[in-house]
Ligand SMILES: Cc1cc2nc3c(=O)[nH]c(=O)nc-3n(C[C@H](O)[C@H](O)[C@H](O)COP(=O)(O)OP(=O)(O)OC[C@H]3O[C@@H](n4cnc5c(N)ncnc54)[C@H](O)[C@@H]3O)c2cc1C
Ligand SMILES: Cc1cc2nc3c(=O)[nH]c(=O)nc-3n(C[C@H](O)[C@H](O)[C@H](O)COP(=O)(O)OP(=O)(O)OC[C@H]3O[C@@H](n4cnc5c(N)ncnc54)[C@H](O)[C@@H]3O)c2cc1C
Ligand code: SF4
Ligand code: SF4
């Protein structure tokens with residue numbers, strides 16, 4: 001397929017009436033076939049070819065009051081950038097995106113668009129919404145592939161400095177915005193590579209690490225000092241940071257894996273999703289023995305959970321060579337928190353869904369390796385606090401599945417390391433999150449801000465970025481005025 | 491990037507590394523460790539901080555070559571770099587004035603035992619150290635231990651030095667000879683810690699052990715290092731590495747440590763082949 005632009009066709013497209021525009025079907029993004037991708041870690045979708053992107057962009061009606069923008073936690077000027085793509089001005093389009101979102105290649109790939117920007121698109125009322133995420137991804141890829149990634153202008157130095165703990169999407173966004181305002185920024189990251197979940201959690205086949213690295217490289221070029229291998233709460237405390245920084249932002253995420261406290265959960269071959277994914281993504285165990293970190297060689301894998309993380313694990317297990325991968329979830333498909341697209345991909349890749357089932361114990365062999373998972377069937381009872389019907393076990397319905405690997409993907413809580421070592425930082429006693437005013441991102445501790453998963457529990461990349469953005473404005477206000485007791489920053 | 495200042499052979503397959511890490515040198519406390527990655531393809535491996543010099547800005551690691559990464563480390567020369575060193579990790583060892591404290595170090599476990607003996611001594615304890623090694627050529631840090639202990643008992647499995655036998659024998663003898671000590675700290679191979687704990691449990695002596703499960707991040711994020719203590723799941727990298735020896739499920743720990751044996755052997759063989767191909771002096775095969 002030629003990737004050239006066709007100016008004539010663009011002209012024709014630009015001349016279409018609104019009615020005609022609405023006739024254009026949502027464009028398809030080509031992707032690897034399920035059979036092919038089961039055997040590799042390369043990204044599944046190939047991205048839109050240039051002219052396909054232009055056609056897709058021409059579906060947008062350029063609404064006067066664009067509802068789509070309301071759905072974007074960072075408020076990207078969606079009709080603005082889409083219109084530029086529609087004209088074939090990709091450089092203009094990416095500039096427009098980057099006015100509000102400095103990590104578009106990431107968001108375009110991993111945002112749950114169907115519940116955010118695209119959920120609000122007027123076209124979605126009758127047909128398919130504009131593929132906003134794919135267009136965002138398209139211009140970001142176009143810029144990178146053309147070697148045009150440039151750091152945005154930096155503000156006049158203010159002489160103030162901010163310490164940012166954690167280099168996930170929240171920390172990166174706060175750092176970018178603060179540099180634009182002229183503050184100096186140091187990020188402290190516990191792992192050896194920045195990016196947070198983008199680096200260690202989300203698999204290569206959904207978000208290639210080279211793309212994360214390229215976007216982070218721009219952050220570095222903005223003059224953000226990123227100190228890896230730096231665990232706050234161990235080598236230094238937040239109080240130490242406040243001695244050399246004028247403010248501190250905590251973006252430490254929700255990295256504490258939950259287990260179910262079942263018998264046999266510590267058998268060999270039973271992993272948390274975090275460990276399984278970290279071995280595979282951050283440590284590149286899929287390249288073993290080229291890379292040193294091993295991961296279980298598995299034939300039959302049970303993944304416990306029904307969220308995006310569970311889908312990522314199941315699809316990773318397939319690529320690592322497992323012949324059968326079971327996804328064991330205690331509710332029905334309708335209640336699954338995973339994105340529809342991910343469930344679809346997982347099914348295409350042959351993952352066996354065991355819905356309305358839950359594990360009760362794991363059984364191992366002599367050497368301590370897991371051999372079986374014992375499950376019980378469930379049925380849906382009365383709705384619980386979350387409004388979803390509560391699963392209740394059906395007595396006597398226990399049965400076992402033979403497995404050699406189990407991955408527990410039932411969720412993560414905030415890591416207590418920073419709260420535990422910081423005086424005067426209030427924490428929600430039940431959820432472990434740092435108490436944060438979600439307007440100002442201020443914590444109970446003067447000069448300390450927080451955002452992302454550490455403030456609200458496991459959420460999304462773009463929400464973390466939205467927090468980072470708000471926090472930067474609030475930090476800037478605090479640094480300029482010295483006023484702490486405010487409820488809103490306008 | 492952390493510069494290696496010294497790499498010295500202490501005993502067969504045991505090297506002592508002095509590494510530039512100024513901030514860690516200032517902050518570390520006895521019982522804490524670092525996680526090291528040698529190169530881009532490398533694994534993250536935990537190593538106890540055996541000693542530190544805050545003035546020079548250095549930490550000392552004492553490492554036994556048991557597999558790919560630790561063997562590859564022996565090939566590094568002063569002036570070379572470790573790609574990543576993160577720490578100090580883990581909770582420091584709880585030190586107080588117990589009275590008479592016995593420190594038991596077995597094999598490479600003598601390295602982590604040393605700073606603990608130092609700290610116990612500094613806190614005003616009478617420190618009796620029991621050192622165990624398979625044979626004389628594998629014994630490390632005897633001199634250093636003598637400097638920080640009121641008494642040192644050496645045992646070797648083959649009787650090539652000190653008393654012939656296991657550290658548990660030496661500990662039983664000691665209890666018979668001097669009465670119950672107030673506190674025991676044991677670090678070394680898991681079976682050794684297990685049997686020391688069984689013995690001290692019989693005598694009702696409070697005992698701490700330092701556990702070494704397989705780790706990755708060392709910050710409580712992956713749960714790979716989980717151990718069962720008193721029937722509960724704990725993460726050794728943040729809740730430990732020290733735990734009450736009378737509560738630890740050592741058998742589970744041993745099984746979890748052995749989980750990757752086959753892959754570890756593959757990684758090790760592959761390194762040997764690469765060394766051969768590149769004409770690099772090979773580290774001792776283990
Ligand atoms: C497997 C998986 C798949 C996901 N898929 C999606 C998706 O498709 N779309 C989506 O929108 N969201 C997804 N999410 C959720 C999303 O990744 C998170 O909501 C988001 O990354 C939160 O960002 P954050 O900046 O708050 O924290 P994180 O990304 O968790 O980053 C926190 C960083 O802080 C560091 N840190 C922690 N403690 C310390 C300390 N004491 N000192 C120094 N550094 C520290 C950590 O090492 C980490 O790098 C997924 C999550 C997972 C686990
Ligand atoms: C808290 C802690 C402190 C330690 N301190 C020291 C020390 O001071 N000196 C020393 O010589 N050794 C120490 N170890 C053990 C050391 O980490 C392992 O010997 C090393 O990881 C082996 O790696 P390898 O690639 O050379 O060998 P491999 O062939 O990969 O492994 C050999 C054995 O080492 C263990 N091991 C492998 N990978 C890891 C890992 N990522 N984390 C933990 N254990 C692993 C396994 O039981 C394995 O069977 C410590 C371990 C822990 C957990
Ligand atoms: S950042 Fe996410 S929510 Fe906003 S426009 Fe892009 S894909 Fe939609
Ligand atoms: S709501 Fe849909 S059609 Fe309207 S501007 Fe946004 S993307 Fe375009």
Ligand code: FES
Pocket residue numbers: 704705706707708709710711712713714715716725726727728
């Ligand atoms: S090493 Fe990952 S939680 Fe301890």
